[in-house]
Amino acid sequence: MPDPMPAAVRSGRLRALRQPTLPVDELLLRPWRLSDAHAVVGAYQNPDIRRWHVRSMEEHEVSAWLASWSRRWQEETGAGWAVTADDVLVGRVGFRRIDLGEGVAEIGYWTLPPARGRGVATRAARAVTAWMFTHVGLHRIELSHSAVNPASCRIAEKAGFAYEGTKRRQGLHQDGWHDMHFHARLAEDEEAGPVSTDR
Numbered sequence: 480m481p482d483p484m485p486a487a488v489r490s491g492r493l494r495a496l497r498q499p500t501l502p503v504d505e506l507l508l509r510p511w512r513l514s515d516a517h518a519v520v521g522a523y524q525n526p527d528i529r530r531w532h533v534r535s536m537e538e539h540e541v542s543a544w545l546a547s548w549s550r551r552w553q554e555e556t557g558a559g560w561a562v563t564a565d566d567v568l569v570g571r572v573g574f575r576r577i578d579l580g581e582g583v584a585e586i587g588y589w590t591l592p593p594a595r596g597r598g599v600a601t602r603a604a605r606a607v608t609a610w611m612f613t614h615v616g617l618h619r620i621e622l623s624h625s626a627v628n629p630a631s632c633r634i635a636e637k638a639g640f641a642y643e644g645t646k647r648r649q650g651l652h653q654d655g656w657h658d659m660h661f662h663a664r665l666a667e668d669e670e671a672g673p674v675s676t677d678r
């Protein structure tokens with residue numbers, strides 16, 4: 480019987496590392512805290528965030544969501560960071576799926592309205608992607624977004640995630656099925672250019 484393929488990244492690699500706090504210019508990406516509950520519930524009042532992150536986030540759900548990230552780090556299935564500026568929540572970035580065996584993860588993000596348009600999502604995506612490549616040894620990070628969410632497509636482009644194709648009717652949203660754009664960045668891809676932080 481042939482030997483099974485070895486895992487791309489050995490099990491235990493992620494949980495052996497402490498989840499980092501990553502400074503990026505004026506931003507600080509840090510692990511979620513239970514004290515972020517109020518700000519997260521507020522974020523999900525934003526119609527754009529609700530539209531593209533199809534889940535409810537009521538007071539009774541938020542503590543479990545926040546606590547799930549440390550559990551998922553230990554299980555090596557996901558990772559989430561609060562993106563803050565001056566200790567105020569301005570966004571989130573994270574990996575909704577991590578598969579060490581395959582060496583891949585899938586990234587997601589949102590930014591609160593007052594902080595949009597200054598490269599918050601792009602810089603946060605770049606920072607956690609670079610960390611995953613360098614410290615965990617993943618070889619591919621995927622990013623998908625609805626074909627009618629051009630801002631997310633722009634972030635993918637600016638963060639160096641090449642467009643790979645469209646899956647028709649792949650994403651179920653509140654208004655029905657959406658065609659989804661698929662992008663990915665490989666560990667060996669060249670760095671993308673500087674990100675503008677001007678408004």
Ligand SMILES: CC(C)(COP(=O)(O)OP(=O)(O)OC[C@H]1O[C@@H](n2cnc3c(N)ncnc32)[C@H](O)[C@@H]1OP(=O)(O)O)[C@@H](O)C(=O)NCCC(=O)NCCS
Nearest residue numbers: 527528531589590595596597598599600601624629630633
């Ligand atoms: C999409 C979102 C994450 C952008 O966050 P952000 O921190 O403002 O993103 P950045 O500043 O890094 O980049 C946004 C880019 O999209 C562009 N953009 C914004 N709205 C756009 C639109 N309607 N059409 C095309 N481009 C758009 C901006 O001009 C900017 O590109 P530029 O720097 O070349 O000008 C934020 O608007 C958001 O949270 N939206 C709701 C949730 C969401 O869509 N999440 C992603 C799901 S896949």
